[in-house]
Amino acid sequence: MSPVTEPLHRPPFQPAKLLMLVGDFVEDYEVMVPFQALQMVGHTVHAVCPGKRSGDRVRTAIHDFEGDQTYSEKPGHNFVLNAAFDDIKPEDYDGLVVPGGRAPEYLRLNQRVLEIIRYFDSSGKPIAALCHGPQLLAAARVIAGKRLNAYPACAPEVELAGGTFVPLEVTEAITDGNLVTGPAWPAHPAWLAQYLQVLEASLTK
Template identity: 65%
Template structure:
């Protein structure tokens, strides 16, 4: 298998939601490029670990530094079979970057598989690609999904939803289901 996948991330991306798919998809034989706007191959992004400890929302702790392996400026959507959008706080500001939004729109226009988890659908909402789609996300993102015409699906934290070329999940406990469904979309 020589298919290439793209991960768009940024500072304070959720650690597990970046690290686990990055490594798992490579272990399955995919080439995975992780990029961040305004950063180059070899630069680091800071990550955060979100945990569920019985409070009204998740807690956040410092994660690992993650080394990017491709320049953002060198991304050509035509080179990739699919897109991964991890959550954490990165999507809330990445959605303000028009180049990032255009990359997402290109993946959607070509009906290539897109996997988004936790706060990742914030980026998809801003790109305008959720209308009419069933979408899971961290529950705090449900108003954004609905506001752009998506159908928010409230599911267990360890579940995922596939609708057409899109697979989404509420948080990192869903990795087994989310990654499995994404790989099924990739064929």
């Protein structure tokens, strides 16, 4: 007879409810992959956009790195929202996800978006921002004293908002407290893995 092995035990999984802030021309991979991957592991993700409701769509853009001085841009998918921006209550959520692309540069003009980000920061709830996503964090003034990364062209905004820009390889990510950031979609494996660690620690406090 083969020896009996003890089953592996881990703490019971605690599903989280996550909010994702998106807008037209959000980066395609940076909205699609986290939205699907976080649900795959058992979390609920509500993707919302100012001025739009559940079932509405945002257009996405694919940013690629093809040897030019900056990224190239191509049409992406139409991403379907699954919650209404006007109906959300930030206190109902355990964490925030901010993809990059072109959307953050104009979403930061929306005061309600900035208030939502400030809520997650002040409550210490996990925040994940990728690529141009830290533009929103800088506009909300929540990165002073933080070490973070973003798309390299956003480094001046990070520094002007009081953060410390930490250069990383495009496949890497960095965690500082409740904040997880990375340079672009090639960092998804590291960025999502670190965010899940921060999220689990937050849920089991």
